[in-house]
């Protein structure tokens with residue numbers, strides 16, 4: 536239920552919260568104030584309950600804090616893609632580092648020296664899933680608005696790489712002539728080393744007509760795409776592959792299947808892989824768990840390690856095997872239901888794990904009881920990372936380093952890499 540606040544007393548924003556909202560301490564607990572920055576004085580006009588406090592649903596900026604900056608994008612505030620454009624880059628880096636330190640301290644790690652944030656600049660995001668909807672005024676393509684299903688139409692986007700942004704205006708025209716797209720769906724764009732992959736996901740399964748195939752093929756040609764894929768619930772239809780879609784990283788080549796998981800930016804990927812390679816130096820046998828299409832496995836193999844790559848998705852594994860040569864073995868396995876048991880980890884000199892947001896508590900428990908000398912934990916969720924590190928530390932691992940990698944510019948998301956060594 537909304538409540539009116541005393542409007543005469545502005546409150547001071549002292550910090551940023553996990554969702555990127557500014558937080559002020561009110562008389563009844565924290566007040567979360569969207570789009571505010573530390574140091575701001577804010578008059579809160581209307582609130583609603585949220586968690587341990589309140590969220591401001593109507594507020595007025597009285598004066599700006601030192602960390603506030605002008606948001607560069609005209610869509611900021613409505614488009615749900617970014618929540619932190621109004622905060623300076625330095626402050627965002629400090630906030631992300633603190634966010635990781637906080638998550639760790641909640642699990643009892645109070646004396647860990649979290650490394651400086653590796654910040655990936657705007658304009659370098661190489662992978663985006665856009666929503667699209669047909670309206671009476673034409674197609675709208677963009678990201679969902681914050682907290683709603685509405686789509687903010689965008690003509691450009693400051694977080695995406697120039698190659699992806701350049702495709703946005705032409706996409707609208709393309710959809711006009713593509714009846715099989717129905718009333719809407721998603722479009723995933725990924726920039727690889729051989730050009731852009733575009734994957735169209737219609738809301739409802741539909742076979743393309745011959746004319747639509749010609750249209751899409753011409754569009755791929757005009758825009759020099761690497762490949763264009765039509766993907767509905769019945770499967771992926773590779774309409775055109777003008778050049779094999781590949782990504783090159785640290786002496787390795789990845790050949791992901793359509794719309795495969797990839798790290799959001801090349802710089803972020805490089806920061807992760809570099810840390811895994813450094814940590815694994817001297818290790819002969821390495822297990823890469825939740826390996827995806829080989830982002831970490833293949834550079835490890837290229838560096839001469841013998842890699843066992845494990846993943847639930849067989850299409851991704853097939854891509855790892857195809858590109859890995861003799862240094863890589865693969866295993867299809869659901870690591871959440873059936874983690875690799877401690878005894879089977881004995882042959883490895885290092886284990887890398889990079890699970891989805893839920894983390895890998897059961898797998899961490901098996902590793903914690905093992906004799907593996909080195910563990911590298913990669914995660915996009917500080918809370919589950921901290922939980923998994925606690926399991927490993929209780930099993931006798933020492934955290935050598937933890938690095939926040941901010942490859943989700945202007946959002947409150949965070950990637951991180953931790954390196955652990957067995958103490959005894």
Ligand SMILES: C[S@@+](CC[C@H](N)C(=O)[O-])C[C@H]1O[C@@H](n2cnc3c(N)ncnc32)[C@H](O)[C@@H]1O
Pocket residue numbers: 796797798825826827828829830831845846847848851868869870871872889890891
């Ligand atoms: C965050 S991605 C990491 C992929 C890869 N390491 C990379 O950097 O590109 C997580 C991967 O875990 C896989 N995965 C999800 N649930 C899984 C499970 N229960 N068992 C094994 N793999 C799983 C996903 O298919 C995805 O490839």
